[in-house]
Each structure stands twice: as C-alpha cells, then as structure tokens.
Amino acid sequence: MLETLDTLGDVLLFILGFGALVAIHEWGHFIAARWAGIRVYQFAVGMGPPICSWRKGVGFRMGSTYEAAANKCAALTGQDPQNVDTINLPQQIGQTEYRLSWFPIGGYVKMRGQEDLNPQATSSAPDSYTMTAPWKRLIVISAGVIMNLLVGAALFMVIYKVGIMMPPPVVGEIAEGQPAALAEPTNGLSLGVESVGLEPGDRITSINGHRTRSFQDIFAAAAMNGQDDAMEVLVERPGVEGDLRFEMTPRMNEATRFQELGIYAQTSTTLVENARLGPELQKLGLPGVSPGMTLATLDGEETSTHLQVRRIIDASEGRPLEAVFTGPDDERVLLEIEPNAALQSATVELAPDQRTSVRHLLGMTPPLEVRSVDTDRARRAGLVAGDIFARVGGLNWPNFAEAIGEIRRHSGRTIELTVVREGAFVDLSAPVRSDGTIGFGAMDAGDSTILATRIPADALEAEDSGVTGTPPIDLPPGSVITSVNGAPVSSFTEIRSALRAAANGDEDATVNIGARLPLGGAYGAGPDTDTTWTIAARDMKAIGELGWINPLHASFFEAVRELDKATGPIDALDRGLADTKRMVAMTYLTIVRLFQGTVKVEHLKGPVGIVHIGSTIADRGLIDMLWFLAIISVNLAVLNFLPLPIVDGGQAIFVLVEWATGKPVSIAVQNIATLAGLALLGTVFIVVTFNDLTNLFGG
Secondary structure, three states, rough: HHHHHHHHHHHHHEEEEEEEHHHHHHHHHHHHHHHOOEEEEEEEEEEEEEEEEEEEEOOOEOOOOOOHHHHHHHHHHHHHHHHOOOOOOOOOOOEEEEEEEEEEEEEEEEOOOEOOOOOOOOOOOOOOOOOHHHHHHHHHHHHHHHOOOOOOOOHHHHHHOOOOOOOEEEEEEEEOHHHHHHHOOOOOOOOOOOOOOOOOEEEEEEEEEEEHHHHHHHHHHHHHHOOOOOOEEEEEEEOOOOOOEEOOOOOOOOOOOOOOOOOEEEEEEOOOOOOHHHHHHOOOOOOOOOOOEEEEEOOOOOOOOOHHHHHHHHHOOOOOOEEEEOOOOOOOEEEEOOOOOOOOEEEEEEEEOEEEEEEEEEEEEOEEEEEEEEHHHHHOOOOOOOOEEEOOOOOEEHHHHHHHHHHHHHHOOEEEEEEOHHHHHHEEEEEEEOOOOEEEEEEEEOOEOOOOOOOOOOHHHHHHHHOOOOOOOOOOOOOOOEEEEOOOOOOOOHHHHHHHHEEOOEEEEEEEEEEHHHHHEOOOOOOOOEEEEEEEEHHHHHHHOEEEEEOOOOEEEEEOOEEOOOHHHHHHHHHHHHHHHHHHHHHHHHHHHHHOOOHHHHHHOHHHHHHHHHHHHHHOOOOHHHHHHHHHHHHHHHHHOOOOOOHHHHHHHHHHHHHHHHHOOOOOHHHHHHHHHHHHHHHHHHHHHHHHHHHHHHO
C-alpha cells in the first residue's frame, strides 16, 4: 500500500513538473502577445473544462470567471447581465482569464482573431492577432519555443552546478560477434596494442569528435548514427599511453530494434529491485538471495563492480566460488556460485541486413528456452518458464536465431509451437504482435544437452566463428548427447569439459559421442546411438582457451553511477547550453532516423510512456527529475516548431507566406492543412499511446 502511494506521489510530482513546462511555454506566447498589443482572452494550463480560474477585478473562482465578470460588468454599467459584452469589458475588469483545466496534456493562449483549430476565427479589430504586423506575430509564435529552450538550458545549468549521478562511459560487457568486439584499433600498433575489439574497463572519451560524458551518450550516438555509416570512437584503456582509435558501424539489435555497438554499461554488484528477478535467482540455485541485495565478496575478495566479479570468475577455472550477499537489514547469505562455461560465438543472419550472435560449440547449438513470461498474451498461449522449444512454426529444434527469426516472420499472425516441458511434448498456439514478439524472455538452454539446428556452414566458415577445420557432428537436430568418450554429460558445460579432456596435443582428436535420437512419439523415446567425431587440433586448442562466465548476468545488477558535476558556474553554463544544443539536434535527428528506418515507431513515447518514465526517474530524486524535465522542455520546443499547422511551426509558415506574398493563406488551404495535421498527430498519438500501454501492461 505504501509503495503504491509512493508511486502515485512520483506520478503526481512529474505531472506537476510537466504542467509547469507547458505553462512556461504558453506564458512565452502570452507575454509576447501582450507586448505586441494583442488582446488575450484566456491563458490556460491544461485542456478541457476549467477546474478553476482567476481574473483581475473578479478574483478566484471554481470553473470559469466569465459569469462573475458579466455580473460585475452589469453592476458597474447598469446593464442586464444577459446582455453584457464579455469581449469588451470595462477597465476595472481584466480582459484575460487565467485558467487551470482538467486534462494536463497541454495548454493554450486564446487571442483575439486566432485559434489553432479554427482558421476562420479572424478579427478586423486593431488589437487582434490578425491585424498585427507579421514580424510581431512571428515573435509571438516563437516565444513559447524560446521559453522552453531557455528553461531547458537553465535546468541543465542547475543540474551540472549541483551534480548528477550518471552511468559513466565505461565498457562493462561486450557482446560477442558485435561491432565493438570485432573492431581493430587503427593506431593499435603505434600504441603497442595488438588485440581486437574494445575491452571491459575501456572508457570511451568521444564519438565522431563529440565528447562522451555518460554511457547514454554512447547509446544515443549509436542509435542516431546513419545506417551503414562508420563511427570514430576514441578510447582510454588502462595501461595504454594515449587514446586508441576505432572505427565501427552499429548494427540493429533485433531485441531492442535500436542500432547498437554491442557494449553494455558497467554495473555494480547490487541486484536490481525487480520482482521478475526473483524467479531467475531461484532457478540459478541461489536460495535466500533476493532483488536489492549486494554481492559483497566473491572467493574472499570484496567486490563493487561486475567487472571485478568477471575477473574472479575468469580466474576460477570453473571451480565453485564462495559468495556472500548482504541485504539492507543486515541480512547475510553465504552460498556457492558455479561458473558457466563460455561457448564459441558465430554471427548468423535472421533476415537480409539483420544479423545476430549465436552461442555454439564446434557448430553445436543449444535450443531456445523460455526464461520468463512477460505478457498476458504469452501466459494465455500457455508458455511457462523452463519450456524448451522443439518446434517454432515450420522449424524443428531451432536455435536462438532461427526461433526469433521464425517468430518475426509470423508478425501479426498466430504461430504454432511445440515445447518440451517436464520431459513431455506440449503443443501450443501463440499470437505474435505486430513488432514480431510474443512476450517472453529467452536464452539458449546451455544447461541441457539437446542439440538444436546446427550453425549454417557459411557462418561456421567465417573468421569469427572459432571453427577452422572440424566437420559438423553427424547428429540430427533434437538429439540428446548422453556421453563423450564414455563420460556422462548433462549440460553444454560438461560437454565442453569432456571435449577438452580428449585433447591430443598437436594432433587431431577422435571422440566417441553417445546420443539419443529424436525419434518416437514421445520426448526422449528414441534409440541410443554412437557416432565418431574427428576434431581438428586447432579447434581443440580453441576450446581449451574458452573461459568462464558469471551465471549472474550483468543485467541483473544496477548500473554504476558517477557524479557528473561542473567545475564552476561558467562550466555549468557552457554544459547547459551544449546539452540544450545537443538535445535539439537529437530530436530533429530522431525524426529523420524515423523516416530512414533506423529508429522505429515503437521507440516513440506518448503521454503514458513519458509519465511512466518520469515517475520512475522522480523516484531517484529531485536532480534526476529535473534532468528529465530539461530533456522534455527541449523536446517540447522542437516538436512545437515542426511545420504542422496545429503547432507553432505550421502557424509560422502561414505568417511567412503572408509576409512574402502580402496576403494571408486562404481559409480553405488553412482548413485542409489543419485537418491533415490533426489526422497525422492523432494517428501518432494513438500509435504511441498503444505502444506505451502495451509496454506498461505487457499486452
């Protein structure tokens, strides 16, 4: 109950902050209109009927002040209140009603002779918007945008003067087979670096000549980069004198639908407070460990970052490690963590221009396993955490990439599935969303010994696959490996260990693989078989060099955050202006990338999504909320100046045309343009709100 009240408080706090930004925008229009001598009837924050209002000479009223103004005017002039002219009120009564309306989704300034949604609302009165000089009208139109830019810059200045905790631009994890893992330093030889790719602990100092101050700068730069355009990335690496220079081209991440480099932020050793993490921890065999706890020591060493944990795991040689988790109430949990064996990686195509990385062992891949069921849609389909996919659409025993690709090919339709659950086949039917997802979290089932479809030959022959001369194993997909050289195995980790034990120095190794074939009417009912497999010496050596992986994924932990603070007022001003300029450019670039296809419609946020994110950020503290409001303020400025008739940018175009031609744009043209603008914005509003609700409630 208290948590719900706290969340509602965060939502209310953000709505008030957003309302303040709208009020400031409209106040810009208002003061400019008053300066230009235009009569203003209403200054409203919010849309719809008024909650309350205030007018000079009348005071505060619930609802509108118009009736009270008419009554007072009648008392002053002796007129009948029903016949009072509320447009031309006497001097004792203010001409402007200041109102707060019910729906906090915008605001407006109603001027004589101007209504955004009604181009016919013109006036020939000398104090009307229509009769004001075009250059003055341009100032009135631009004033709201200018106010939002000034507020954004001021907020950024305050934020950097106080300081804000942000994830530093330090590499925490690197996805195998992705641009950051494959890029070679162009100046590596001169700096004595022969390794390929970025490394955990690298600090990215700039991208395409622009300084990076937080990890978000890296993510944004990759997402906004031109399709197939290389990025210049400068990196500080501990122990290297001078910056390493890399060139890498972002790839589309098929899960997030963003262009990415394949790097992840440095994380701490504190588990995220997320209810969905609890079942994952239990599945990993960590009883007593709960979200929000901290991995304090591992193998006797104190830990504060996931990078330290990774180094301890790497040096473990696979032996169980003693771990101590601590909680906020002096809780202390002592247990052992068993490292997972690292597998090889190959890059395969999901579709033209869509590639992803798949884990394998000499071409053998684990099948796809459901790790979490994230939506009601997936639950209704019957999916359960722990299900292993035996069939997805038309594919039998697909690996990770094939399963995801087949699901995407069924976008907007229903797909037939067969899963292995508790040793039995279960047939299911699941609706696929238009974005190509069902609504589950999945990983390859490396803790099983089931073989999925083998890696395609062209992917295995690629330089980054790790396989150089070993033929594919002669077993059909769905086979269950039961032994290697007579030693029983129960996971890909044990298969790897058994293969390493079969190494024959510099000679090729011949191993005997025991397996159960995928035949018969039930899972595991097929006959047993033995097959001989010759593994090239170079590939045996590559398997021997594979390391170990922390079973606790980096995404389980909170990001490391550092204080980002200006050195003084001048630096705060400079950084505030720079961030405002950057946000303006990013907003326009987002629109461009939306049309180019590198940013997807599902990435856009509507009112629901913005409030949800804003309330989450508000929970972090005042500075974080001000940072988000600064971004919103700049975005409001940019979006309001788009060339759409019902926002400021469209009105400015009408005024410029009138100024150039000497006559206003015809009412018919304005009506058509207004309707088209309304239809476009209405469509975008519906789409982004649908996306927001789907993401929020897992639809």
